[in-house]
Amino acid sequence: MRFKGLDLNLLVALEVLLTTRSITETARRMNLSQPAVSAALGRLRDHFGDPLLVLNGKRFLPTTTAETLLPLVRQLLRDAETMLQAGQRFEPASSQRTFRIIASDYMAVVLLTRVAARLGEVAPHVCLDIIPPSQQSGLALDNGQVDLLIGPDAFVLARFPSELLFEERHVIVGCANNPLFSGAIAMADYAAAGHVVATFGPNREASFADQVVEKLGIERRIAVTTSSFASLPWFLVGTPRLALMHGRLAAFFARIAPLAVAEPPFAMPLQQVVMQHHPARRGDMGLQWLTGLIRDGAAVWTEDGTPAG
Structure with missing residues (x-):
C-alpha cells in the first residue's frame, strides 16, 4: 500500500533498520535477504532525501533526520497495531500469538x-x-x-499505567540442616554468617532486599554473588550460608530442595509487585x-x- 508516494511496508523496515543499525540484523529479524533490505534502505533514502544511516568505520550511525523519524515511525506503527487489534475477537484455543x-x-x-x-x-x-x-x-x-x-x-x-499484583515479604533461607534454623535467628548470628546475594545489570546493582540491609547498616560477609534470584538456593544447600529471598520464591524451592526458612531479625518492608502495559494497548x-x-x-x-x- 502506498501513501503519498511511500510504500507503507517500508516503514516497518525503517523502524528495524534504525533500531538495529545493521543490514544483516534487519534481514534476520524480518526474514529477508540482505540485498532486499539494502534495496529497501535505498528506496527510503530516495523518499526522504537523506542517507538515514551513514557508515562510520564498521558501524552505521543514524543521521539527524533518522533520529527525528524514529519515534514518529514507532508511534505510527504502534497506532496501526492498536487500530487493527481494536474490537478484534481473541480466541485463545486457536490463537498463535x-x-x-x-x-x-x-x-x-x-x-x-x-x-x-x-x-x-x-x-x-x-x-x-x-x-x-x-x-x-x-x-x-x-x-x-x-x-x-x-x-x-x-x-x-x-x-x-500500573496495577498492583501482590505484596511480597522477604525471608532468610538456608540449608535445612543448618543449626541456626532450630529457633529464631539472632542478629549477631545473621551478621556473622556467609551470605549469598544477587546483583543485576552492568553496574551490579543490589536487589531490593539487599539494599534494605545496606541501609540498615548491617555488615555481612558476602560469600557468593550471583546474577539470578533462582540460583540463590543452590548456593545454600549443604553449606552454612544464608540468603534473603522473596517469600514466594523461598516457598517454591523449599518444596523441591532441603531448605529452611526463617523470619529476619530486623524489620523488612513489603515489596510491591506491579504489572504495566502501554496505555495504547x-x-x-x-x-x-x-x-x-x-x-x-x-x-x-x-x-x-x-x-x-
Whole structure:
C-alpha cells in the first residue's frame, strides 16, 4: 500500500533498520535477504532525501533526520497495531500469538510458570517470550517491542499505567540442616554468617532486599554473588550460608530442595509487585485476556507468601 508516494511496508523496515543499525540484523529479524533490505534502505533514502544511516568505520550511525523519524515511525506503527487489534475477537484455543513479557527469573518462577501451565490447557498455540529487565525496558515497552512489564514498584515506569499484583515479604533461607534454623535467628548470628546475594545489570546493582540491609547498616560477609534470584538456593544447600529471598520464591524451592526458612531479625518492608502495559494497548483483547491469567496466577499465593494450591 502506498501513501503519498511511500510504500507503507517500508516503514516497518525503517523502524528495524534504525533500531538495529545493521543490514544483516534487519534481514534476520524480518526474514529477508540482505540485498532486499539494502534495496529497501535505498528506496527510503530516495523518499526522504537523506542517507538515514551513514557508515562510520564498521558501524552505521543514524543521521539527524533518522533520529527525528524514529519515534514518529514507532508511534505510527504502534497506532496501526492498536487500530487493527481494536474490537478484534481473541480466541485463545486457536490463537498463535506470542506475548513478550519483561520479568525477572523470580517472577518467571513464581508466577509465569503457572500462567504457562494454564496456557497449555486453554491456549496451546500461544507462546510466552520472557525477557529479563534491563535499562532498555522502558524503551521496549514504549516502542511496542514488548507487551507487558512485571516487576517491583521501585522500578515502575511513571509514564505507563500500573496495577498492583501482590505484596511480597522477604525471608532468610538456608540449608535445612543448618543449626541456626532450630529457633529464631539472632542478629549477631545473621551478621556473622556467609551470605549469598544477587546483583543485576552492568553496574551490579543490589536487589531490593539487599539494599534494605545496606541501609540498615548491617555488615555481612558476602560469600557468593550471583546474577539470578533462582540460583540463590543452590548456593545454600549443604553449606552454612544464608540468603534473603522473596517469600514466594523461598516457598517454591523449599518444596523441591532441603531448605529452611526463617523470619529476619530486623524489620523488612513489603515489596510491591506491579504489572504495566502501554496505555495504547487498552483495547487489545488478547492482552486483556493474558493479564486476567496473570492475575489468577498471582491469586494462588496466600498473603503470607505461601502457595495456596
